[in-house]
Amino acid sequence: MRFGVAASVLFHACAFGLAFVSLPEFLRTKVIETEVIPIELIAEAELAERTSVPAASPKPKPKVEKPPDPPKPEKAEPKPAPKVEPEPEPEPLPEPEIKKPEPKQEPVKPKPKPVEKPKPKPADLDLDALSALIDKSRKDPAASEVDSETDLEAETARSAIGAGDRLTATEIDKMRAAVSRCWNASAIIGAPEPEKLVVEIDLDLNRDGSLNGQPRVVNALEISLSGNRFWKVAEQNAVRAVSLCAPYDFFEPARYQEWKAFTLNFDPSQMAGF
Amino acid sequence: MMRLAIASILAALISVMAPAQARVRIDITQANVEPMPVAVPDFMASDNQMSGLGRDITGVIMADLDRSGLFSVIDQRAYIEKLSSVDVRPRFADWRIINAQVLVVGEVSQTTDGRIEVATRVWDIYSNEQLGAVSFKTPADNWRRAAHKVADFVYKSLTGEDGYFDTRIVFVHETGAKERRSKRLMIMDQDGANPVLLTDGLNYQALTPRFSPTQQQITYMALFDNRPGQVYLFNIETGEQEQLGTFRGMTFAPRFTPDGTRVLMSMERSGNSDVFLMELATRRLTRLTDNPGIDTSPTMSPDGRRVAFTSDRGGAQQIYVMNADGSSPKRITFGEGRYQTPVWSPRGDLVAFTRLYQGRFYIGVIRPDGTGERLLTESYLDEGPTWAPNGRVLMFFREASPGAGPSLWSVDLTGRNLRRVRTPGDSSDPAWSPPLP
Numbered sequence: 001m002r003f004g005v006a007a008s009v010l011f012h013a014c015a016f017g018l019a020f021v022s023l024p025e026f027l028r029t030k031v032i033e034t035e036v037i038p039i040e041l042i043a044e045a046e047l048a049e050r051t052s053v054p055a056a057s058p059k060p061k062p063k064v065e066k067p068p069d070p071p072k073p074e075k076a077e078p079k080p081a082p083k084v085e086p087e088p089e090p091e092p093l094p095e096p097e098i099k100k101p102e103p104k105q106e107p108v109k110p111k112p113k114p115v116e117k118p119k120p121k122p123a124d125l126d127l128d129a130l131s132a133l134i135d136k137s138r139k140d141p142a143a144s145e146v147d148s149e150t151d152l153e154a155e156t157a158r159s160a161i162g163a164g165d166r167l168t169a170t171e172i173d174k175m176r177a178a179v180s181r182c183w184n185a186s187a188i189i190g191a192p193e194p195e196k197l198v199v200e201i202d203l204d205l206n207r208d209g210s211l212n213g214q215p216r217v218v219n220a221l222e223i224s225l226s227g228n229r230f231w232k233v234a235e236q237n238a239v240r241a242v243s244l245c246a247p248y249d250f251f252e253p254a255r256y257q258e259w260k261a262f263t264l265n266f267d268p269s270q271m272a273g274f
Numbered sequence: 275m276m277r278l279a280i281a282s283i284l285a286a287l288i289s290v291m292a293p294a295q296a297r298v299r300i301d302i303t304q305a306n307v308e309p310m311p312v313a314v315p316d317f318m319a320s321d322n323q324m325s326g327l328g329r330d331i332t333g334v335i336m337a338d339l340d341r342s343g344l345f346s347v348i349d350q351r352a353y354i355e356k357l358s359s360v361d362v363r364p365r366f367a368d369w370r371i372i373n374a375q376v377l378v379v380g381e382v383s384q385t386t387d388g389r390i391e392v393a394t395r396v397w398d399i400y401s402n403e404q405l406g407a408v409s410f411k412t413p414a415d416n417w418r419r420a421a422h423k424v425a426d427f428v429y430k431s432l433t434g435e436d437g438y439f440d441t442r443i444v445f446v447h448e449t450g451a452k453e454r455r456s457k458r459l460m461i462m463d464q465d466g467a468n469p470v471l472l473t474d475g476l477n478y479q480a481l482t483p484r485f486s487p488t489q490q491q492i493t494y495m496a497l498f499d500n501r502p503g504q505v506y507l508f509n510i511e512t513g514e515q516e517q518l519g520t521f522r523g524m525t526f527a528p529r530f531t532p533d534g535t536r537v538l539m540s541m542e543r544s545g546n547s548d549v550f551l552m553e554l555a556t557r558r559l560t561r562l563t564d565n566p567g568i569d570t571s572p573t574m575s576p577d578g579r580r581v582a583f584t585s586d587r588g589g590a591q592q593i594y595v596m597n598a599d600g601s602s603p604k605r606i607t608f609g610e611g612r613y614q615t616p617v618w619s620p621r622g623d624l625v626a627f628t629r630l631y632q633g634r635f636y637i638g639v640i641r642p643d644g645t646g647e648r649l650l651t652e653s654y655l656d657e658g659p660t661w662a663p664n665g666r667v668l669m670f671f672r673e674a675s676p677g678a679g680p681s682l683w684s685v686d687l688t689g690r691n692l693r694r695v696r697t698p699g700d701s702s703d704p705a706w707s708p709p710l711p
Contacts, residue, residue, distance in 0.1 A: 184308065187432060264300055265299065265301045
């Protein structure tokens, strides 16, 4: 009996002792060790270099450059518009085109330099450089179409690696500011429920920043079916803004693939409160 | 075959979707609200006499567009292309160079019956498209109205909203010293042309004129020296007028209902004012409010279902909205100061009002549910708002400082384009007419 009591007392004493030592450990807030992730400040210049990397590879350009001549046929598209005889507009259009191709040829100059570099590099550089050489050895001028296609493919393949929004915030801001400046909304904001008069427009650009074809209103069907005459006016205003602002010549030609096509969403909702 | 069709549809879908993914999407949420540059060359004409008329008509159109605040008319001296006919497609490039966004071209000619025909085309300079074309025939001496009609057409083509240039304004023309002020009704075109006195003001003062929304008819309050003021009905075309009922108490603050068949008004009985509705055909009177507070300035919504009015039943004067039968009154303004003179917009989306706060007067607008209050103007005394028939512009009268004579002003619904309206002498209490027939 005495042994039983003593054993019990001893057992309880041990249990209390253990609790006394270990409980505080349970109650203490655990400190989670976090990994320290270093943050590196990227200099503006360096950032600019990085963002322009994909398009910077000069080799594709020389090839694409000569294709730029093909774009002329693209621009020739606007010529059909000129068909309307009385309008001399077509003439002014072609002129800027002719002028701009020249500036494009200037960039060609930097390219020859890269072309020189590839020569020493052949060992390092592989397919692109080789294919460039091979292509040239085969058919220089005539192969331009094929070249441009393969180059574009290569370019898209490269750019696809880091896809997402490839325009920089600054470039997007420039575009937004330009269009906002040309978008006259004085008639819309006094209309009833102006926040509903959203217009979405697809536009394609040529390398010189001019419009490639007429802007297309994405929700044109919805607008005409609505029978809302204010919406129709909003549509006209948005199309006018896009045409009025052209050419969008503030983009870097080397990054044409990134800015050749836009969808602009004209949304007056934030101006509804006047 | 079916599979082939499905496959080709899928291929087409994919090809459509692929470029869509490559597009950079940008939300454009800010715009400029500068007036749109419009070119209006002198309307062409067949002979010298008509060319003078063409210039006059052009001048009226330009002034209308400019006054709206939505358009700025480009100086004619900058125009490059000399147009030879209204039916020739303009050289858009010539108009783009001078930054015109819209071109208004017109021609005046004499018809075989001695009238004039004014033909107009509106061109969008940037889409190279015609936005619309219209032609009016009218007697030559009615050329101003033809010009206003053309301006209305241009306005509607560019805003989607009906124009308000072919309208008139009736207002109180004030003359004489402060202590012996004569107040007579005057009517003029909305641009200040053709002012005509309607009442002689010999033995009464004319106050608070209100236009019928459907006819060339006015209701107003006549204030006499020796008896209580009464509400009158005035036919502009015939000059005839009649008193709306005979009451012991004063009747005041009349306003037509949107269908023009009834008049809302306040009536004072035993020191208390309530809102009543009178059928014009039968002169039957219906009481809409029965409250010890002062209920006044009733105005009906365009759909005829609700009535807004001013009441001090809660202490200070505030605006209330009730059903057209007088049931379920609800207060919609809760700001500090006093709210008065509610006027329901012809568009139905807003109620204009006057607010008095800390010794200053404001013209503002609020939604009928009490949300979205916005103050548009402020001065020593701004009062008596009236809507343009398209619900886009407000006119009111202002006394800029103590003792300054009242004058008419207009302001856009957005609070922009505040302008003084040209009138002969001191003017107050404007009322905008519906579009002329």
